Amino acid sequence: INTTPLCFSINSQLFRHNHTITPAYFSAVFSALGLSSNLFALVVLAKTFHHTKSRSRSSFLLFLGGLVLTDFMGLLVTGSIVVSFHITHFNWRQLDPHCHFCNFMGMSMVFYGLCPLLLGATMAVERFVGINRPFARSTTMSNSRACLKVAMVWVTAGCISLLPLAGLGSYRLQFPGSWCFLNISSRPLDMTFGLIFSLVGLLSLALSFLLNTVSVITLLRVCCGKDSAQRRRDYEVEMMVQLILIMTIASVCWCPLLVFIAQTVLSGSELDVQHLLLWLRFATGNQILDPWVYILFRRAVLKRIAPKMDWSRGSIVSLYPTISTSFRKFTRASLGGTLDRLDHVRPNPDKARQEDMPPHVLDATAPLNSI
Secondary structure, eight states, rough: OOOOOGGGGGGGGGGGSOOOOSSSSHHHHHHHHHHHHHHHHHHHHHOOOOOOHHHHHHHHHHHHHHHHHHHHHHHHHHHHHHHHHHHOOOOOOOOOHHHHHHHHHHHHHHHHHHHHHHHHHOOOOOOOOHSSSSSHHHHHHHHHHHHHHHHHHHHHHHHHHHGGGGGGOOOEEEEETEEEEEEEEEEESHHHHHHHHHHHHHHHHHHHHHHHHHHHHHHHHHTTTTOOOOOOOHHHHHHHHHHHHHHHHHHHHHHHHHHHHHHHHTTOOOHHHHHHHHHHHHHHHHHHHHHHHHHHSSSSHHHHTTSSSSSSSOOOOGGGGHHHHHHHHHHHHTTHHHHHHHHHHOOOHHHHHHSSHHHHHHHHHHHHHOO
């Protein structure tokens, strides 16, 4: 009778003595850099949130704070286990004969992997509603509701990570023996869980891309449109830039691993452990890069980098008439049907278009029209 625990039922002899693949100093430096970056970002976010009066911005900061806190805890939990293994070379079979510790780490890897992707999609939905339906959002969104949605994301990711304990899939010790993760195999239950993990992550990234694209187009219309009321849109632009960078980093870091898992389980091919380890390192890089998006891409930092630039404008692009005109043409081409219907409603479309442009833009483009 085979009494080997399920998480050790793979051929662990291949990596039992191979402790030089990921040296202790590399794991320690990687974890320390990520923890310090996320901790610094949390402090900056807390100070900014304390001085923020805008409801939409405070809600966005809460979502961003939930993302940074998740990254911090993910590095703290998984990083401490990996670093401890490389320093002590503990024996998994003796330390964890019933796979409780391995299951805990596998759950942590899945939970802290899905949370940033789900939070990114949730932030994209909030920005989409805030930009395209601002009045509807202003009456329903509050800081407590933002915290509730962050908690719902954590619960969702937690429920998915618990599926192997309910019999759907399993967690296994992975090469080089320092970490546990979902078992990537062609077995029906393992295949199902692997596809759930991959598809949830990929769909979150796809939803973020779609909604952020629409939000950017809408925001460009607002920035390049009517300016008589002098509405400040600098914070909207700042939040949108940060959200796009978060989405880009998540896509670059996570897509290779998610596609690799889906491709492996669907093709039924043998697991390539070297590529798995490579793409996993790509994915964990997301936890280090996320906090720097907010640390570096803030108006306060950009003002110090370019102090001569007028950062108090409602729209940076409005400082450059040619860019403003190009953006107007781009958004009109992208949303042509809607704008054409608006022109039929207006009594004088040409005059309305001129009124939509800020005065300083009209002055700057006047000499060009006369040439």
